Amino acid sequence: MQVRTTGEQRRTTEVQTRTAEAPLRTAPSDDRSKRARHLAPRGRSQHTFFANAGYTAILSTIYLRESSSGSLNEGLEITAGYNWTSRRGVGVGVVYSGAFISAQRGGFERTSRIHYIAPARQRVGRRWLFRESAGIGYGRYIRSYAGLTGSRGGVGIHESVSAEFMLTRFLGLGVTVGGQWLIVDSPDVDDGAELNLAGIFRVQLGGGIRFYF
Numbered sequence: 692m693q694v695r696t697t698g699e700q701r702r703t704t705e706v707q708t709r710t711a712e713a714p715l716r717t718a719p720s721d722d723r724s725k726r727a728r729h730l731a732p733r734g735r736s737q738h739t740f741f742a743n744a745g746y747t748a749i750l751s752t753i754y755l756r757e758s759s760s761g762s763l764n765e766g767l768e769i770t771a772g773y774n775w776t777s778r779r780g781v782g783v784g785v786v787y788s789g790a791f792i793s794a795q796r797g798g799f800e801r802t803s804r805i806h807y808i809a810p811a812r813q814r815v816g817r818r819w820l821f822r823e824s825a826g827i828g829y830g831r832y833i834r835s836y837a838g839l840t841g842s843r844g845g846v847g848i849h850e851s852v853s854a855e856f857m858l859t860r861f862l863g864l865g866v867t868v869g870g871q872w873l874i875v876d877s878p879d880v881d882d883g884a885e886l887n888l889a890g891i892f893r894v895q896l897g898g899g900i901r902f903y904f
Contacts (some may be wrong), residue, residue: 736903743770745897747790758794766792804833820855830873841878863901
């Protein structure tokens with residue numbers, strides 16, 4: 692009876708030891724799974740090239756004399772850039788945007804061009820590609836009328852949000868809404884237009900293609 696009792700005690704001790712060790716073995720795995728919930732899948736592409744075409748509207752410009760046709764308040768917007776995104780969803784990139792606007796006045800074409808380039812800090816969602824970005828960069832405002840061309844450069848800031856749908860692992864479509872403020876003076880080309888003291892503030896709406904790798 693004493694030998695059997697000793698064996699039973701040994702087995703009971705082994706079971707208790709395994710039970711006590713089990714949480715120690717599973718805890719690191721639980722910690723890793725918690726951290727993984729905040730990371731994008733390893734197969735998710737971290738590099739993106741994008742290009743958009745769409746609509747832009749200038750909200751802060753005052754025109755003293757209106758155009759006979761068209762408007763210098765709105766026009767075509769083209770945007771392109773590159774993004775790198777970490778698995779935690781934070782990344783950096785560079786963006787270029789150009790606004791191309793034209794109108795007629797007195798038989799002459801009035802044109803405005805706004806070119807802007809900047810680095811951008813951005814954040815993207817884990818499962819769906821919802822991005823938001825902001826940055827400070829450099830822009831140039833170019834205006835021409837009746838053979839005269841003038842331009843001014845200045846500092847600008849921008850912010851945008853976009854939603855993307857991945858058609859394949861390497862190709863997607865996206866739409867973007869953004870705003871941009873370019874702090875510049877107005878070039879004088881005698882076309883009857885002046886800027887207010889705040890420079891140029893414009894909104895952008897566009898869509899386009901995405902390349903992931």
